[in-house]
Every structure is written in C-alpha cells, then in structure tokens.
Amino acid sequence: MVFIIDDLLYNITISPWLFIFEQIRNHTLREMYPLEKINNQIKENRLLFELGETPKQEYETKNKDLLEKRQMAERIAEETKKVKLNIFPRLL
Numbered sequence: 001m002v003f004i005i006d007d008l009l010y011n012i013t014i015s016p017w018l019f020i021f022e023q024i025r026n027h028t029l030r031e032m033y034p035l036e037k038i039n040n041q042i043k044e045n046r047l048l049f050e051l052g053e054t055p056k057q058e059y060e061t062k063n064k065d066l067l068e069k070r071q072m073a074e075r076i077a078e079e080t081k082k083v084k085l086n087i088f089p090r091l092l
Contacts, residue, residue: 026079026080029076029080030076030077030080033069033072033073033076033077034073035070035073035074035077038066038069038070038073039070041066042063042066042067042070045059045062045063045066046059046063
C-alpha cells in the first residue's frame with residue numbers, strides 16, 4: 001500500500017516537473033548547437049580558405065572545431081527530436 005501511494009505522489013508531483021525541465025534542457029541545447037548555423041560556418045570557413053583570406057593552419061584549426069561542434073549538434077538533434085513540444089503555438 002505504501003508503494004502505491006509513493007507511486008501516485010511521484011506521478012502527481014514530480015513527473016510533470018521532470019518533463020518540463022527536460023523540455024527546457026532540450027530547447028537550450030538546440031539553441032546552443034544550431035546545426036544549420038554551424039553548417040554555414042563550415043562553408044564560410046572553406047570559402048575564406050579557398051579565396052586565400054585565411055591561412056591553412058587557421059583554416060584547419062577552425063574546421064576541426066566546427067566539425068566537432070557539428071557532430072555534437074547532430075547528436076543533440078537526434079536525441080531531442082523524439083519529443084517536440086510547442087509551448088507557445090502560433091495563434092491564428
């Protein structure tokens with residue numbers, strides 16, 4: 001009987017908060033690692049290198065960092081795409 005009450009209290013009081021915090025975390029991670037923006041930075045870095053405006057060493061260093069960042073963004077996108085919640089739907 002005690003376990004049933006504990007389960008009920010957990011589901012009523014804690015579960016909704018965990019869901020909300022998870023959604024906030026997912027949204028924050030997607031904001032910190034925007035995949036499209038990172039891809040554009042990779043393209044820009046390559047273009048600057050090809051035009052000769054960026055030295056090879058600087059290009060390689062920045063490219064390595066951006067590729068790592070893109071890998072992280074892809075992992076986050078995969079993990080967070082399971083549940084998408086629109087808290088503020090557009091009002092028509």
